[in-house]
Amino acid sequence: MLELQQLSIGRAGKALFMPLTLAISRGCCLHIQGPNGVGKTTLIKTLAGLRPIQQGSVTWLARSPADWGDDFRAQLHYLGHRDALKDQLSPLENLLQYAQMHNVILSEERALNTLVRVGLEYCIDSPVRRLSQGQKRRAALARFMAFSRPIWLMDEPLVALDVAGQHELGDWIAEHLQQGGIAVLSSHQNLPRSIADAQIVTLTPCVESAWV
Numbered sequence: 001m002l003e004l005q006q007l008s009i010g011r012a013g014k015a016l017f018m019p020l021t022l023a024i025s026r027g028c029c030l031h032i033q034g035p036n037g038v039g040k041t042t043l044i045k046t047l048a049g050l051r052p053i054q055q056g057s058v059t060w061l062a063r064s065p066a067d068w069g070d071d072f073r074a075q076l077h078y079l080g081h082r083d084a085l086k087d088q089l090s091p092l093e094n095l096l097q098y099a100q101m102h103n104v105i106l107s108e109e110r111a112l113n114t115l116v117r118v119g120l121e122y123c124i125d126s127p128v129r130r131l132s133q134g135q136k137r138r139a140a141l142a143r144f145m146a147f148s149r150p151i152w153l154m155d156e157p158l159v160a161l162d163v164a165g166q167h168e169l170g171d172w173i174a175e176h177l178q179q180g181g182i183a184v185l186s187s188h189q190n191l192p193r194s195i196a197d198a199q200i201v202t203l204t205p206c207v208e209s210a211w212v
């Protein structure tokens with residue numbers, strides 16, 4: 001279970017949204033909603049361990065990210081606004097290099113199968129700089145599918161995907177949930193039907209001024 005207890009995060013010393021307390025069980029998807037600038041991206045980055053927690057706590061399986069240490073990063077896949085791909089490398093090279101950087105054994109056969117599954121069969125060997133935005137997003141999502149990690153954190157994952165791709169992504173997330181994973185995502189759009197029953201949290205802008 002991923003638990004947030006009275007979690008407050010901020011920018012420039014100011015809390016962004018009212019403290020958040022919630023629990024996400026295995027097999028569940030959390031859809032983070034809220035107006036522009038309320039802090040959805042910042043929250044997801046914080047859950048990914050990319051930004052500090054100012055107040056409150058986050059625990060995964062009852063241990064804080066600090067307790068997990070370096071092992072915490074291995075519990076999750078993170079997709080940000082940028083697809084974090086190397087432009088000069090192909091989707092296949094990106095995927096294999098990503099696995100190597102994370103000390104994961106990934107055979108070329110499995111990497112190829114994954115890229116076919118995400119719809120990149122015709123551009124497996126093209127440099128990423130020649131791909132469309134939607135193809136880049138699919139290449140980034142291939143990481144999630146190539147090797148299993150229990151926590152999927154996705155910031156606006158539907159952006160740039162065509163309608164079919166949005167439904168495919170919904171199906172991939174639903175499959176991940178069926179396997180006992182959890183997913184936390186932000187989206188201004190309605191979620192695809194296969195994950196439309198996601199738990200929703202709407203961030204409320206914090207009107208109070210600053211940290212104590």
Ligand SMILES: Nc1ncnc2c1ncn2[C@@H]1O[C@H](COP(=O)(O)OP(=O)(O)OP(=O)(O)O)[C@@H](O)[C@H]1O
Pocket residue numbers: 011012016034035036037038039040041042043
């Ligand atoms: N690099 C930065 N430095 C300082 N403040 C920032 C930075 N990035 C974002 N912010 C501020 O942090 C707040 C939260 O931004 P964030 O991107 O998390 O919001 P969001 O809810 O994801 O917004 P949107 O729906 O527009 O994507 C905003 O008020 C923004 O101005």
